Amino acid sequence: MRVLGLRKAPSRRKGVIPGFGLCMGVTLSMLSLVVLIPLASVFLILKDFSLHEFWNVISDRQTVATYRVSLGCAFTAAAVNVLFGVLLAWVLTRYKFPGKRILDGLIELPFALPTAVAGIALTTLYSNKGWVGSLFERMGVKISYTTVGITIAMIFIGIPFVVRSIQPVLEKLDAQYEEAAAILGASRARTFFKVILPEILPAALTGFGLAFARSIGEYGSVVFIAGNIPYRTQITPLIIMNKLEQFNYPAATSIALVMIVFSFIVLFGIHVLSARVNKIAGGGAGG
Amino acid sequence: MYVELKDIDKRFGSFQASDGVSFGVAKGKLIGLLGPSGSGKTTILRMIAGLEAPDAGDILIGGKRVNDISAAKRGVGFVFQSYALFRYMSVFDNIAFGLTVQKKERAYIKERVDELIRLTGLSGLEARRPHQLSGGQRQRVAFARALAPNPHLLLLDEPFAAIDAKVRKELRSWLRETIGKVGITSIFVTHDQDEAVEVADEIIITNKGRVEQIGTPTDIYKNPATPFAAEFIGESLIIADYGRLHGFEKLPGFGSAVLRPEFVRVVKPEQEPYPHASQRGTVAEVLFRGNSLELSIDVSGIRLIAYHSLDGDVFQPGDAVSVLIHRLFLLGAREVKKTENASLQNNTAFFI
Amino acid sequence: MKGKITRWVLVGLGVLFIALMLLLPLAAVLVYALRQGWATFLSAVTDTYAIKALQLTLLAAGITLAINTVFGLFAAWAITKFRFRGKQALTTLIDIPFSISPIVAGLVFIVVFGRIGWAYPLLEAWNIKIVFAVPGIVLATIFVTFPFVSRELIPLMQASGSDEETAAALMGARGLRIFRRVTLPHIKWGLLYGVILCTARALGEFGAVSVVSGHLRGKTNTLPLHVEILYSEFRLTAAFSVASVLVVIAVLILILRNIVEHKLKREERL
Numbered sequence: 001m002r003v004l005g006l007r008k009a010p011s012r013r014k015g016v017i018p019g020f021g022l023c024m025g026v027t028l029s030m031l032s033l034v035v036l037i038p039l040a041s042v043f044l045i046l047k048d049f050s051l052h053e054f055w056n057v058i059s060d061r062q063t064v065a066t067y068r069v070s071l072g073c074a075f076t077a078a079a080v081n082v083l084f085g086v087l088l089a090w091v092l093t094r095y096k097f098p099g100k101r102i103l104d105g106l107i108e109l110p111f112a113l114p115t116a117v118a119g120i121a122l123t124t125l126y127s128n129k130g131w132v133g134s135l136f137e138r139m140g141v142k143i144s145y146t147t148v149g150i151t152i153a154m155i156f157i158g159i160p161f162v163v164r165s166i167q168p169v170l171e172k173l174d175a176q177y178e179e180a181a182a183i184l185g186a187s188r189a190r191t192f193f194k195v196i197l198p199e200i201l202p203a204a205l206t207g208f209g210l211a212f213a214r215s216i217g218e219y220g221s222v223v224f225i226a227g228n229i230p231y232r233t234q235i236t237p238l239i240i241m242n243k244l245e246q247f248n249y250p251a252a253t254s255i256a257l258v259m260i261v262f263s264f265i266v267l268f269g270i271h272v273l274s275a276r277v278n279k280i281a282g283g284g285a286g287g
Numbered sequence: 288m289y290v291e292l293k294d295i296d297k298r299f300g301s302f303q304a305s306d307g308v309s310f311g312v313a314k315g316k317l318i319g320l321l322g323p324s325g326s327g328k329t330t331i332l333r334m335i336a337g338l339e340a341p342d343a344g345d346i347l348i349g350g351k352r353v354n355d356i357s358a359a360k361r362g363v364g365f366v367f368q369s370y371a372l373f374r375y376m377s378v379f380d381n382i383a384f385g386l387t388v389q390k391k392e393r394a395y396i397k398e399r400v401d402e403l404i405r406l407t408g409l410s411g412l413e414a415r416r417p418h419q420l421s422g423g424q425r426q427r428v429a430f431a432r433a434l435a436p437n438p439h440l441l442l443l444d445e446p447f448a449a450i451d452a453k454v455r456k457e458l459r460s461w462l463r464e465t466i467g468k469v470g471i472t473s474i475f476v477t478h479d480q481d482e483a484v485e486v487a488d489e490i491i492i493t494n495k496g497r498v499e500q501i502g503t504p505t506d507i508y509k510n511p512a513t514p515f516a517a518e519f520i521g522e523s524l525i526i527a528d529y530g531r532l533h534g535f536e537k538l539p540g541f542g543s544a545v546l547r548p549e550f551v552r553v554v555k556p557e558q559e560p561y562p563h564a565s566q567r568g569t570v571a572e573v574l575f576r577g578n579s580l581e582l583s584i585d586v587s588g589i590r591l592i593a594y595h596s597l598d599g600d601v602f603q604p605g606d607a608v609s610v611l612i613h614r615l616f617l618l619g620a621r622e623v624k625k626t627e628n629a630s631l632q633n634n635t636a637f638f639i
Numbered sequence: 640m641k642g643k644i645t646r647w648v649l650v651g652l653g654v655l656f657i658a659l660m661l662l663l664p665l666a667a668v669l670v671y672a673l674r675q676g677w678a679t680f681l682s683a684v685t686d687t688y689a690i691k692a693l694q695l696t697l698l699a700a701g702i703t704l705a706i707n708t709v710f711g712l713f714a715a716w717a718i719t720k721f722r723f724r725g726k727q728a729l730t731t732l733i734d735i736p737f738s739i740s741p742i743v744a745g746l747v748f749i750v751v752f753g754r755i756g757w758a759y760p761l762l763e764a765w766n767i768k769i770v771f772a773v774p775g776i777v778l779a780t781i782f783v784t785f786p787f788v789s790r791e792l793i794p795l796m797q798a799s800g801s802d803e804e805t806a807a808a809l810m811g812a813r814g815l816r817i818f819r820r821v822t823l824p825h826i827k828w829g830l831l832y833g834v835i836l837c838t839a840r841a842l843g844e845f846g847a848v849s850v851v852s853g854h855l856r857g858k859t860n861t862l863p864l865h866v867e868i869l870y871s872e873f874r875l876t877a878a879f880s881v882a883s884v885l886v887v888i889a890v891l892i893l894i895l896r897n898i899v900e901h902k903l904k905r906e907e908r909l
Contacts, residue, residue, distance in 0.1 A: 017720045017801060017804045017808050018808060018813065019720075020720075023716045023717035023720075024717050024723075026709075026714075027710065027713050027717045027718075030714075031729075031732060034782055035733075035735055035736060035782065035785060038750070038751050039747055041750045041751045041757060042746075044750070045750050084653075084656050087649060087652060087656075088653045088656070088657070091649050091650050092653075095649070095650055097650050101897075105893060105896075105897040106661055108897075109661045109665070109889070109893060111839060111840070112889040112890075112893045112896070113664075113843065113886065114845060114863045114866075114889065115843060115846070116843070116845040116866050116867050116882075117668060117843070117866060117882040117885050117886060118664060120867075120870050120879070121665070121667045121882070124667060124671065124875070124879075125667050131663070131667065132659075132663070155660060156660055156664070159661075217743070218740070218741075219845065219846030219849075220741070220843075220846055236740075237741075237743075237846065240743070240746065241742055241849075244749065249750070249755050253750060260739060260743060264738065
């Protein structure tokens with residue numbers, strides 16, 4: 001009897017819906033096989049690698065230069081994306097105009113288009129013979145194979161993250177806030193900066209973080225336009241790829257580890273930041 | 288009249304929100320716009336504020352036509368149903384918002400906001416954010432924010448809807464007192480007749496985009512002008528076959544009647560002082576209502592509701608009783624006829 | 640008046656940005672693909688290696704889809720219908736592939752199954768090849784798209800709660816019946832939405848696949864990798880021709896996605 005009683009307690013806690021054991025079993029084993037065990041294996045490779053060697057690889061001058069290129073371009077791209085992301089989300093939620101639905105659907109294009117296709121298309125467009133690149137060439141500005149080109153590719157890949165973060169918040173934002181400000185005599189601009197902008201700030205930050213993290217890791221759409229010039233246009237994923245092609249696995253893994261840690265820090269930072277902003281206003285929208 | 292609406296029409300697609308709405312509000316009055324949801328009362332309020340534009344008709348504030356004046360320039364204060372307090376601003380900044388927009392001097396803003404904080408009893412909460420306030424406190428902030436720029440007209444959209452039932456009663460009298468102190472002409476929207484009756488000087492009853500009746504709460508209660516007003520205000524029992532009630536005759540054109548519990552008096556048969564005007568009934572159900580008893584009584588096949596004092600005679604289901612009905616509101620197509628018990632009038636005349 | 644001008648300026652800026660950043664590259668692919676006429680285009684697209692690459696891409700995407708859908712359903716059910724400790728941690732772990740660079744995703748499989756990997760001796764003994772072979776490509780694709788389905792389902796199933804499932808269970812329904820009759824109708828559009836996103840990414844994955852593929856033409860080459868090879872051999876027209884096939888697929892997916900999203904939003908409003 002006692003044994004039965006003991007067994008009952010946890011099942012009551014879980015309720016009467018069946019399948020807990022099966023679901024957890026399938027979920028955990030698949031997760032372990034596909035994600036956790038392979039990821040943990042990264043450390044196995046590094047076990048023969050001394051801390052000193054590890055440090056030398058990740059602080060190598062050429063490697064550090066790739067961090068600078070990746071971070072700098074990704075930051076610029078994410079900033080540009082926040083600017084245009086807010087604008088696009090605003091236009092898509094507040095105005096009616098012909099072709100709006102098509103514009104709305106197109107935002108998602110960078111998710112749907114294979115990155116390699118985007119990569120070669122952007123490179124060709126912005127090269128000195130391309131449609132856009134040739135225009136800039138005349139002004140003496142090179143885009144393909146420079147950091148400008150990398151930034152453009154990162155803007156391409158990051159824009160949906162920002163728009164799709166902000167859009168639902170704007171849609172849900174009660175029109176009463178704007179009406180209240182208007183009745184109190186505030187101009188449209190003042191209403192936007194004082195009332196609406198603080199409301200969408202957490203979403204904009206999240207969008208920035210997602211676009212930033214994606215841009216740092218992005219390979220396909222950036223690799224062609226980057227040109228892989230060491231110290232100048234070599235991005236971090238590319239140097240990992242180079243090390244892999246040289247079968248220098250420990251070095252590639254070391255730099256990969258830096259990337260993994262860094263992307264976790266970015267996502268965690270964004271999480272903390274938006275939680276704090278949310279706390280100031282007291283929970284979700286409308287609360 | 289300080290605020291006047293003349294023949295206002297407003298449609299949202301196929302929905303007629305306002306259909307020839309006309310009324311006036313005298314300066315300094317506190318008006319309740321009362322109606323069921325979808326009756327167009329909020330639309331009227333929003334058109335007065337300038338948040339919606341009427342399709343036809345004129346809106347006048349202080350004798351001036353304001354149709355083409357923007358909401359910001361009409362000099363109205365508006366308290367939103369969910370308050371729409373700016374979540375990222377403190378209580379102080381919320382109240383000061385309208386004044387900073389007007390670029391008032393800092394010292395003046397401080398003085399004015401402090402005055403309103405004192406008036407609304409929010410002292411000590413100036414630095415809080417809206418989410419750190421209770422529902423009642425939020426309403427007070429919304430109220431203070433609307434009053435800060437010294438509007439001439441205050442509009443409140445369902446001011447008590449977002450508050451717990453318990454606090455609501457308290458806030459009603461507070462709002463009435465405070466508006467009285469400020470002396471501002473005010474219009475509020477509500478679907479709750481108790482709220483309208485308790486708070487408003489005058490009530491405007493709306494239904495299906497039309498104004499049904501305008502008057503003081505007692506006036507509307509005693510003399511409803513339309514069938515809708517008769518049914519909507521007070522507790523109403525609709526009786527189709529009212530000709531079977533003693534002392535009343537079925538009139539052509541009046542298909543049914545409204546009977547209020549307070550029009551019914553119940554006594555033991557042997558104690559009936561007006562036997563000619565009353566009739567026999569049977570108690571079907573007795574419900575305890577806290578301060579009184581609610582009796583359900585069958586009278587010639589009609590079930591009536593009556594209130595009975597707790598100190599009076601004790602009734603059980605099945606008891607025979609004498610029922611006196613002294614008044615009915617007969618409902619026509621658009622008009623209401625107040626009718627007294629005919630036998631009772633004859634009798635009293637006879638005996639006196 | 641002022642409001643109107645602001646409005647058109649803002650709409651104009653938005654449209655210009657999308658046209659320049661998103662539409663122009665799309666148009667460029669199609670124009671470059673057809674630059675040398677239909678014949679060249681067709682020969683590039685019907686090239687044996689291109690067909691083989693397309694077959695491999697579809698195969699990898701198909702397996703990925705099946706596995707990730709199964710995982711997504713089980714994971715979403717476990718996370719939303721039961722209470723247990725470590726739920727938040729589990730959700731975070733499932734989302735890991737989102738925050739990892741595709742290159743790193745490919746690298747982890749080299750580290751496990753490659754010549755230096757701990758599993759290599761085992762595979763050698765059984766004569767199985769994973770890295771630089773088809774299984775590696777499939778695995779890498781599964782990894783990068785792993786959370787796509789569960790991520791769409793979890794919020795949806797959380798929002799609908801577990802009352803209906805509990806009621807069905809109390810009436811004696813078994814797991815599969817509860818799922819089919821009670822849960823599935825709630826989540827069908829969300830599931831389809833997740834599947835579409837997963838398909839798009841699986842068809843187009845480049846970085847991770849590029850690391851584990853070894854670029855063996857006709858054997859371990861997917862369509863995006865084929866585009867890269869043609870491009871790096873300076874056969875631009877051929878590269879763009881093959882790319883245009885992917886563009887057409889992407890546009891179709893985009894349209895489908897919008898239809899499903901529309902249905903999903905309408906369902907949520909009900």
